[in-house]
Amino acid sequence: MCPSRPLLGRPRPLRTRLVLSTVVLVAVVCAVIGTVTAIVLRSYLYGQLDTQLGEAARRAAAPHPPELQARRGGPLGFVQGGGQPIGTVGALTAPDGRVADSAVSTPARTTRGGEPVREPLTSDQSEALAALPRDGRPHDVALPGRGQYRAQSVTAFDGTTYLVGIPAAAVQETLGTLVVVEVCVTAAGLVAAGIAAAATVRIALGPLRRVAATATRVSELPLHRGEVALHERVPEAEADPRTEVGQVGAALNRMLGHVGSALTARQESETRVRQFVADASHELRTPLASIRGYAELIRRAAPGGGAGEGREEIGPVTRHALGRIESEAHRMTGLVEDLLLLARLDAGRPQALADLDLSPLVVDAVSDARAAGPGHAWRLDLPAEPVAVRGDAARLHQVLVNLLANARTHTPAGTTVTARVRVASGGSPHGSSGGGLVEVEVEDDGPGIPAELLPHVFERFARGDASRTRNGAGGSGGSGLGLAIVRAVVAAHGGRVGVTSVPGRTVFTVELPVRHLPQLPLGVPPAAPSGLSAVAAGD
Template sequence: MIRPPWRRWTLRTRMVVAVVALAGVALLITDFVAATTLRHYLVQQLDEDVLRLANVGFGRGGPGGGGPGPVPSPLPTATTLPGAAPQPDPTATPTTAAVSDVTCNVQDAPGGGRAPNIPPGLNDAIVLNYDTAGRLTYCLASDVSLAERPRLTFDEIKAHAADPAAKQPPRAFTATSLSGQEFRVAVSHVAGSRSGVGEHYRVAAISLDRVDSTANLMLLIGLGVGALVLLVLGFVAYSVVRFGLRPLTNMEHAAAQIAGGDLTARVPDPDPHTEPGRLGLALNTMLSRIEAAVTARAASEQRLRQFLADASHELRTPLTSIRGFAELYRRGGAPPGPELDETMSRIEQEAGRMGLLVEDLLLLAALDEERPLQQSRVDLLAVAADTVRDAHVRNPQRTVELAGFEPVCVLGDEHRLRQVATNLVANALQHTPPDARVTLRISHRGGEPVDEPFELPVARDSGPVVAAVGAELDAAVPVAIVEVSDTGPGVPPEHASRIFERLYRADPHRARSHGGAGLGLAIASAIVKAHGGRIELATAPGAGSTFRVLLPLAT
């Protein structure tokens, strides 16, 4: 299907063309109405003149225009006019035939004066007298030849004649000459008088050429002025539309820059008081969200790539160890006895380490899928006591204390919450010197707003929260608080903000003599977040670290 050309026009072109077209139609209608009104007015003026020429027994205004006026002087007969044409046969009676062609050469009265009854300034006029038999008895013309007289039959003349006895004024009408020229014509029936003028019909006609010329000139002037107005209007409309659509052009440029990869492009200075301006503001808001989403996606993809690389690295290490010990056994490097037992023990340790890593990764994947957790009433004090007891068993040489002995209960998965406490304590034991003290504290905050700052174990000052994961909890909501504090050196600032990332470790060389795979804190934060809670870290150099877990309190 072929689209019409105007469908391919720009919005600016369509608006300008529409404005100019509507204005052109309005101006054209105005010009025609003005020309028609002017012609109607001029015809009315012409009718007054032609009625004055034909009027007998009435004034200029006709009925109601001042009453009967003086009867004009009778027109002289054709025989009294110099150069009058010969008259037709008096015995002929052309009652229904066309009026005979008679040449009227009288344009002016003898002596150079204007002919009688044709006032000065009245041009293109002709006066004809017919007797009751239809014979042309007299003609008088001004700036028009007799050949151009209106084409009328005598029956039409009598039909249009006014009856003076009934005081009926003549009425003007339009008639056409033999050459097609139009006249305004009035016919009066003149009774005989004592001066010797017999009963006759007077036909007065004035050409419409000058009226039509004036109306046409008015129309042409209007069309010319209208064309000039349309040109100016088109230029003004184009400028106004261009200025009004400038925000759309800016949006187009911004969208092109965004498509080219520049996510920082925005619509400059949108005006909120205009429709395009509000559209620009909405577009800027959308672009900001798109930029944030794309940036977050890029960061997520980067973290995913790093996670896959780290996970592959973590899995490759025990696999390499297992493969090396197996190859050693295959080549006979570990004969039966203590060496073989040690080799099998190392294979078992590396397999267990790899199994734990896989389990942690599967747990994170399950938490990412937001699978529903088992919900039961969990006593956090009992969980904390068991965690401290287990830490003493695994690290009997370390100092791990329990502070706060008030039972605090939450709704959640007990196994996962135990895993959170275990990971936090294990992280503190793993990244602090042997003489550092680790404290596990259980408390709660009631419904009233309480500004409870962190207490760093060494400095005992309110430390800043440098990292946090989870939901924002209202200060007025009752929450259970689990704190794990240590008196170690604290977390370096360059690592604190990424402490809860998966497989992240402060050691850039991935030394595994100390530390795990970097999943403990990531698992703890994911479990807390799945319970609708929040985990925070406060630390300062040389002042130790405090991990605080906030969970909604069971009611």
């Protein structure tokens, strides 16, 4: 597997980023508000608690007359005094700092003698309370078994030090409830904010999606060739320059207008070029035919056998020049015919379509190729049944001739060239129109096509002479239009052509739609001419 970007680094859609940004912003605001609220409430509640603690400390430090102590139950009787919360702790310290006596405020209970019931601290609780700093300020103290307390030390007028503590459980419970409520409200708010943001962003990005849909439809148009009517535009409602999306839509409309003008100018230029090529090719046919005729007439009228009446003796150099003139005129005539054919195909001229069997066309084309290239090994691979297509027999024969001539010209003697006809997977040789595809392949075991030339072999005037072997020392290059004609003719028949090539195997594949051909006999494949090796279909 090729290395890919980490998941966190992948770009997310704008809609997702906007929704996430909104939710994160709401979460931050809720967190700040909740934190500030909790801090303020804690400060307020602990302030009240410290006020109560201060009142209890003043009661502990107040003078304790014997009759008051007797009525309260001793020096720690202030713990059970009025206004003290249940659970208030009071302790009397010894000179060494340890707790000498302690009491905890409980619901009012008395003994049979009328004295209040005192509940002392345990040893662990006394040790925890004795560790309280003696600075007279409130501190948090954790008493084992009783929870968190707010406690402080106070010194009475007689020098006795008291330790006073008030439970902080109610404050902590209130703060805990507040935190739970804030978390629940924040979670619900985030869900609501996410849903609302998603709906809002979806509505807000609707015009942008329509702009993107327009661009997508334009991208699917075949703009690379032919006459293109570029009528796609962003609706005016999405092209308002007062909005950001409208600015994008307006810019896209301007760009489409420029592209449409450029395509129209390109089509007009191509039309003029095609018309010029067609006219020039048509006009050149007559003078070329005249040149060939006059050259042949002079060569035949002056065979070089001596002067006679109406004849002039012509030397071998002149005869060779006349032969070259005739040969080049013939070659130029073929080039002009090819250009004229391409111009007609580009113009979409109607063809002489008829239902026909491909196998006889392939046999005839291979026979002609064998006569032109006896140094090659020619093979046929035909199906047992006729393969019907609808097309122009002359043009399809020209496709086969050009492919075979390409294989013969660009491969050395001794190369094996195989012409193959087969029905593609899922098709039937006698299916209805559009029911399948028939493939015609021309394969050779020559040196192959260079990789840099392979993408351009079907372009006009593409040459591979520099790298593919020529057949014979005096072989001359073609016009470079043979494979271009193949592609144009196949495209005019609703098919396509492709090529794959590696050293030792080059395959040109022509795909054509299968047609119904009931009048042809079934089960009788065309006979291969003598000198051609046949291969059973499917071998």
